Amino acid sequence: MAVNCEKVVNDLFAAWSRLNLDEIMSHFDENGVWDNVPMNNPAKGKAAVREITQGFLKDTAAFEVKILKSAHEGNLVFNERVDTIRMKNGKSAAIPVAGVFELNDAGKITSWRDYFDIATFNKQIA
Numbered sequence: 001m002a003v004n005c006e007k008v009v010n011d012l013f014a015a016w017s018r019l020n021l022d023e024i025m026s027h028f029d030e031n032g033v034w035d036n037v038p039m040n041n042p043a044k045g046k047a048a049v050r051e052i053t054q055g056f057l058k059d060t061a062a063f064e065v066k067i068l069k070s071a072h073e074g075n076l077v078f079n080e081r082v083d084t085i086r087m088k089n090g091k092s093a094a095i096p097v098a099g100v101f102e103l104n105d106a107g108k109i110t111s112w113r114d115y116f117d118i119a120t121f122n123k124q125i126a
Helices: 005-017 021-025 046-058 118-125
Strands: 028-036 060-073 076-087 092-103 109-115
Touching: 005 021, 005 060, 005 076, 005 092, 005 109, 021 046, 028 046, 046 060, 092 118
Parallel strands: 028 109
Antiparallel strands: 060 076, 076 092, 092 109
16 A cells, blocks of 8 residues: 555644654654754754754744645655744744655655745744
């Protein structure tokens, strides 16, 4: 049976909305890479992805994703979305994002790249 890659990505964001670290990580391959392009160097390997994710979650009170458009070809998913992040300090940001996800045949994320304007984020949480 073929993996529904768009469902895997949607399930990933459902886990983010619950701020559930273990559930988020369950979607990654052991050698998965998360590249938050404008922010830092890519996190390579599940342990590095977990560390970056944990660091992000410690300051996050709520995370909401609105997927505006999604398309896939084979094991590649593209989406255009708005991520709304509310920080524990009460500040929040709504950031337009373009995401690219590559999955293996088992339905695990091998690569996740997000492209967004870091200045848009920084202005809102300053």
